[in-house]
Amino acid sequence: MRFFFLFRKEWREIFRQREMVALLFIAPLIQTIILGYVVRTDITNIPVEIVNLSGSLETRRLINRLLASPLFDVKSISREPVAVEKIFKKGKIKAVIIFEDESKGNNQAMVGGLDENYSPAVKSGPLSFPRIQVLLDGVDANSAMLAAGYLYGILGQSLARFWQREYPAASFQPMTVIRFNPSLTSIYTMGPAIVALLLTIITILLTGIGLVREKEQQTLDTLLVSRLTPLEIFLGKTLPMAVVGLIEMTLGIIVVSFVFHVVPRGNLAYLFLAALVYLFSLLSVGFLISLLSQSQQQALFFCWFTMLLFLMLSGLLTPVENIPGAFRWLTVINPLRYLIAIIREIFLKGNSLAYFWQEILIMAGLGLVAFLFSLGIFRRSVIK
Amino acid sequence: MRPGKIKRLIAVVEKEFIHLRRDPRSLVIIFIMPLVMIFIFGNVLSFDLKKIETLIIDLDQSSLSRELGSHFAASSFYKVFSFETPTISPTGKVDYLAKAEEWLRQGKIKQYLYIPADFAQRFGRRLEPRVLVVIDGSDANVANRVYQYNQRLFAQFFSRALPAGASSLPARIEIKMYFNPEIISIPFIIPGLVAALMLMISALLTSLSLAREKETGSVELLFISPLRSSEIIVGKTIPYLLVSLLVGLAIFVFARVFFGLEFRGSYFLLFIIALIYILSGLALGILISTVASSQKVAMIATLLGTILPSMFLTGFIFPLESLAPLLRAISYIVPATYFLRILRGVALKGASLEHFLFEAGMLLAMSLVLLALASKKFQAMRQAKR
Numbered sequence: 218m219r220f221f222f223l224f225r226k227e228w229r230e231i232f233r234q235r236e237m238v239a240l241l242f243i244a245p246l247i248q249t250i251i252l253g254y255v256v257r258t259d260i261t262n263i264p265v266e267i268v269n270l271s272g273s274l275e276t277r278r279l280i281n282r283l284l285a286s287p288l289f290d291v292k293s294i295s296r297e298p299v300a301v302e303k304i305f306k307k308g309k310i311k312a313v314i315i316f317e318d319e320s321k322g323n324n325q326a327m328v329g330g331l332d333e334n335y336s337p338a339v340k341s342g343p344l345s346f347p348r349i350q351v352l353l354d355g356v357d358a359n360s361a362m363l364a365a366g367y368l369y370g371i372l373g374q375s376l377a378r379f380w381q382r383e384y385p386a387a388s389f390q391p392m393t394v395i396r397f398n399p400s401l402t403s404i405y406t407m408g409p410a411i412v413a414l415l416l417t418i419i420t421i422l423l424t425g426i427g428l429v430r431e432k433e434q435q436t437l438d439t440l441l442v443s444r445l446t447p448l449e450i451f452l453g454k455t456l457p458m459a460v461v462g463l464i465e466m467t468l469g470i471i472v473v474s475f476v477f478h479v480v481p482r483g484n485l486a487y488l489f490l491a492a493l494v495y496l497f498s499l500l501s502v503g504f505l506i507s508l509l510s511q512s513q514q515q516a517l518f519f520c521w522f523t524m525l526l527f528l529m530l531s532g533l534l535t536p537v538e539n540i541p542g543a544f545r546w547l548t549v550i551n552p553l554r555y556l557i558a559i560i561r562e563i564f565l566k567g568n569s570l571a572y573f574w575q576e577i578l579i580m581a582g583l584g585l586v587a588f589l590f591s592l593g594i595f596r597r598s599v600i601k
Numbered sequence: 602m603r604p605g606k607i608k609r610l611i612a613v614v615e616k617e618f619i620h621l622r623r624d625p626r627s628l629v630i631i632f633i634m635p636l637v638m639i640f641i642f643g644n645v646l647s648f649d650l651k652k653i654e655t656l657i658i659d660l661d662q663s664s665l666s667r668e669l670g671s672h673f674a675a676s677s678f679y680k681v682f683s684f685e686t687p688t689i690s691p692t693g694k695v696d697y698l699a700k701a702e703e704w705l706r707q708g709k710i711k712q713y714l715y716i717p718a719d720f721a722q723r724f725g726r727r728l729e730p731r732v733l734v735v736i737d738g739s740d741a742n743v744a745n746r747v748y749q750y751n752q753r754l755f756a757q758f759f760s761r762a763l764p765a766g767a768s769s770l771p772a773r774i775e776i777k778m779y780f781n782p783e784i785i786s787i788p789f790i791i792p793g794l795v796a797a798l799m800l801m802i803s804a805l806l807t808s809l810s811l812a813r814e815k816e817t818g819s820v821e822l823l824f825i826s827p828l829r830s831s832e833i834i835v836g837k838t839i840p841y842l843l844v845s846l847l848v849g850l851a852i853f854v855f856a857r858v859f860f861g862l863e864f865r866g867s868y869f870l871l872f873i874i875a876l877i878y879i880l881s882g883l884a885l886g887i888l889i890s891t892v893a894s895s896q897k898v899a900m901i902a903t904l905l906g907t908i909l910p911s912m913f914l915t916g917f918i919f920p921l922e923s924l925a926p927l928l929r930a931i932s933y934i935v936p937a938t939y940f941l942r943i944l945r946g947v948a949l950k951g952a953s954l955e956h957f958l959f960e961a962g963m964l965l966a967m968s969l970v971l972l973a974l975a976s977k978k979f980q981a982m983r984q985a986k987r
Contacts, residue, residue, distance in 0.1 A: 234894050240901045248909055254928055255913050261923050290922070306952040308942065311922070352777050356789055356945050360920045366749030373756060392731065393748060396705060398738030406741045411909075418904050426897060434816075514627045514809055517900050521805060522634045525908070529642050534918055536743055539647045547641065558708075565739040566706055 219445060223453025231423065231457060245415040245465060246472050249408075253477050256407035262290040263364045266310045268299055270318035271347035279349075282375050283314070288367045305354045312364050315350040397565040408479045409560045410533050412469030413492075417499060417553060418524055420462040424503030425520040426513050427454045428599065433513060437599060447595040451588070454507075455500040462496050463489065482567030490570075491559045494577050498552040498584030505591040508598040527553040552580045609828050613836025617810065621840055631806065632848055635798045636855050639791075643860050646790045650678040650746055656704065656713035657683045658697045663721035669732075672758050673714070678750060705737050712736040712747055791860045792944035793917035795852055796937045799875075801907045803845040803882030804889070810837050811890040811979075812899040821986075830980040834891070834972060838883050845879045862948050870954040874943060877964045881936040882907075884971035891978045911937040939964050 231237060267280060284291055292310060304310050351368050353361045398405050431437040440450065466489075473479050481488065502523060510516040530540070531553040540548055548554050555576040562568040570577075621628065657670045674681040684697065701713045715733040723730045734751055738744040814820040823833055853875075856862040864871060886903060893899035912918060914931055915938040921929060932938050939960035946952040954961075 234898055236894060236898045236902075240898060240905070244902075244905050248905065251928065251931065252909060252913050254925060255919055263920075264922055306946065306950045307956065308946055308950075308952075350777065356950065362746065363749070366746065366752075370749065370752060373752075393734040393736065393751070395736045395738040395744055395748070396702075398741055398744070403741040406739060414909070415905075418908065419901060422900055422904060423897070426900065430897070511626060512624050513813075513896050513900075514624060515630060517805060517809070518627065518630045518634060521801065521904065521908075522638070524904075525638060526641070528908075529638075530645060532740075534912075535646050536651075536740060538653075539651045540645045544641060544645050547645070561739045562708075568706060572707060 220449035220453040220456075223440075223445060223450065224456055227427075227453055227457045228460075231461065241419060241461060242465065242468060245412075245419065246468060248415060249411055249469050249472055250476055252411050253404055253408050253473065256403045256411070261287050263288060263311050263360065263367070264292050264309060265289045265312040265314060265364075266292050266299070266304065267294040268313060268315040269294055269296055270298070271316045272318075273347065276316045276347050279316070279372060279375055282371055286367075286371060288364075288371075301352050308354075311354050311360065312368065313352045314368065315352065316347045317350065318347070404477045405479055405565055406561065407533070408473045408477050409470065409481075409564050410531075410557045412466055412473060413495075413553065413556055413560060414528060414533070415469065416462045416465045417527060419465070420458040420496065421499055421503040421506075421524055422517070422520045423461075424455055424458050424500045425506040425510070425516045427504070428507040429510050429513050429516045432511075432599075441599060447592050450595075451504055451592070455497075455504060458500055458503070459493070459496045463492060466492055479564065481564045483563035483569065485563075487570055487573075488560065488563050491556060491563075491573070491577055491580075494580045494584070495552055495556040498580045498587065501584045501587035501591065505587050508591055508594055527551055530554060531557050533557050550583060552583050555580050606832070610832050610836050610839075613828065613833055614839045617837050617840040620810070621844065628844065631802060631844070632851060635802060635848060635852055638798060639794055639852060639855055640859060642794055643791055643856070646794075650743070650750065652680040653678055653712065653743070653747055654710040655679045655681045656701055656710045657681055657716070658701060658713060659683060659716045660697075660718045661716050661720040665721040665724055666716045669714075669716065669720075669758055673754060676750075676754060701735070705735065708737070710737070711743070712751075789945075791856050791862050792948055793912075793915070793941055795856055795862075796878075796915065796941040796944055797911040797917060798852060799845070799849050799879060799940070800882045800885075800911050800937045802848055803841065803879045804886035804903050804907050806841045806845060807838060807883045807886030808889050808893075808899045808903040809896050810841070810887065812893045812896045815893075816895055824983050824986050830983060831972075831976040834887060834976040834979060838880075838887055838972070841883050841886075842876075842879060845883065846876065849875055849879060864947055867954060871947065874940070874954065874957070874961050874964070877961060877968060878936060878940045881964050881968040881971065884968045884975065885936070888971050888975040888978070891975045891982075910935050914938070915941050917941060933963075934967070936964055936967055 231241070265283070267283065269276060269280060280294065283289055289312075299313065301313050304313060349372060351365065351372075353365055355361045428437065431440060445453070470481075470485075470488075474481075503520065506516055506519045506523065510519055526547070528534075530537075530544075530548045530551050532548070537548050537554060555573075559573045559576055562573055566572075655673060657673065659666045659670060670681065670683065673679055684700070698715065701710070701715070704710045705713065713735050715735070717731055717733075720730050720732070732755075736744050736747055811820065814823065826833075828836075853862070885906070889902045889906065890899050893902060910931075914928070914935050915921075916932070917937070921932055921938070924932065939957075943954070943957045943960050946957060947954060
């Protein structure tokens with residue numbers, strides 16, 4: 218248990234500066250709350266402009282539907298053709314919805330590039346509907362797609378009602394059930410994961426600069442002439458960070474469940490088990506960085522690089538399935554990806570260990586590789 | 602500026618360059634890493650739906666239901682599969698559902714369609730057919746888009762119920778995307794990445810400079826030097842301005858060569874704006890460095906202060922319009938918000954930079970305020986020592 222003395226020294230070292238308490242525990246919690254509110258926000262208030270060239274009653278009904286919807290923020294309704302591209306270039310409006318004039322023959326000059334058999338009105342039964350153009354600013358591909366979906370949904374649904382009497386099959390609506398997160402709120406998906414992210418940033422950095430710092434301050438030699446083995450040094454350096462990480466996670470989960478009412482459906486004990494294994498793999502990587510860098514600045518850059526790779530390839534922001542084959546292996550060696558998958562399984566699906574023991578084993582394996590590698594190069598890199 | 606003042610400034614700049622030269626490996630790292638990241642993330646990040654595993658449980662086994670299945674399978678967004686040799690037995694129905702639910706829970710499939718046995722029959726009698734769709738909501742964003750896309754596929758499929766020639770809806774809705782007609786995420790992601798990386802790099806570069814001197818004690822020498830505090834702060838920033846400019850240039854060239862990020866408009870103006878943007882990052886870093894008592898503190902503060910805000914609070918991933926007023930207010934103090942708006946406008950829409958003078962002005966104002974705060978804080982530290 219000799220390493221305990223090193224543990225105690227490191228533990229004191231963490232908190233020697235007063236700012237550290239704030240940085241380790243308070244700043245991440247504030248960020249969790251802020252980012253929680255960011256991700257909780259579902260895409261609403263999409264700024265749109267309506268151009269109503271049609272005078273029909275049906276059009277006015279459709280426009281009222283749009284005005285009532287919280288998904289869209291109708292900035293203006295004009296009765297004149299507008300220069301769409303110019304509006305988009307200003308960047309304030311994301312979509313322009315044009316209800317064309319049924320009575321007039323041709324106004325395609327306004328947007329250009331419409332098909333040959335152009336007729337601005339579609340006759341259907343006794344009612345006459347304008348042709349509707351939805352023009353979107355495609356720069357933000359994600360929200361443009363969503364906006365297109367919403368608009369198609371709202372307009373389509375109101376229009377489909379007119380078919381219903383005559384052709385019920387055509388107004389078909391499947392019965393859709395959404396499991397695990399019926400209201401599709403992103404906070405359930407993102408909240409706990411953000412906690413994982415923040416604890417990653419802090420613990421890997423502190424471990425990453427651990428040995429380099431001693432190199433820079435010339436205290437490493439003292440550590441080396443002590444009778445501690447590399448394994449004991451590893452434990453003494455990483456365990457305090459693991460404790461910090463677990464405390465942070467506990468606080469984060471408390472905050473997330475109180476502020477955002479995200480309550481785990483599964484057993485939290487499994488979450489702590491997963492977090493512990495994750496911290497082992499993460500901190501082994503951190504320890505390796507500490508051995509490989511020559512200055513704190515280098516360690517900082519390496520840690521930054523590693524944590525961004527972990528974050529971007531974790532499936533938190535974009536689904537892992539989207540990643541093309543040549544880059545897939547990067548997600549396989551990313552421990553954060555497994556932790557986030559496990560967090561979602563525990564929080565949303567309420568799964569038990571039977572569903573994710575493989576992920577835990579993979580994380581442990583990754584950690585072991587980094588750990589053994591750092592033990593292997595320990596002598597060579599510290600004596601240099 | 603008087604000549605003496607310039608001379609003093611140059612002395613600080615020179616001293617800082619010596620620091621930079623002493624750790625050349627750091628410089629190499631800071632050059633290579635962002636390029637590697639742009640390359641990986643540009644290839645990897647995509648919000649497009651792809652290969653959404655969809656299970657179809659077809660109890661009807663009619664030609665119509667099979668056509669519905671192949672209609673889904675034909676979509677490039679979905680990867681459709683069904684159970685082997687489905688037999689219709691009174692108990693079979695229940696087993697299929699249980700199995701599908703289990704797969705959903707394991708994450709093997711993202712959604713399943715359950716087509717009951719009376720599907721074609723109802724359609725033939727001109728009744729509304731029934732289909733159950735169950736989606737895994739554990740990634741809310743994906744589930745939302747799968748839902749929207751399903752609606753469209755169904756609408757297309759069932760337009761066959763209408764008399765020949767009529768479209769599925771009584772009015773035609775035409776959707777057209779501007780600037781990015783194929784709706785690919787890359788042109789949207791690359792500017793966001795460029796903005797986030799440049800902010801992080803510049804802040805990281807300066808964040809250690811003063812903190813390191815505090816640790817080694819050499820800051821005392823700066824305290825007693827005849828230099829003014831503002832000269833020390835500005836002098837310490839200039840060398841990193843050059844480094845970050847070079848890194849930024851490399852990033853731009855790289856983004857252009859590999860991802861076709863194009864600019865229409867004046868390169869000179871873009872250069873000036875990038876310069877101001879980098880300055881704001883450097884100023885943030887040096888402020889942190891002045892306040893922090895050690896390198897450790899400075900690093901954590903910089904990472905926490907740049908990584909997540911520059912991705913979540915700038916419109917990079919989450920559109921700003923949807924945010925609550927308080928959060929939008931916070932987004933206004935993140936420099937990347939402005940630079941991202943400029944880059945997207947210039948690169949994708951071909952808007953001229955003159956549209957973005959407000960954003961550029963905000964960046965400049967922010968840089969100056971941060972620099973002023975840093976020198977004020979430095980001055981206070983100096984006074985405390987006297």
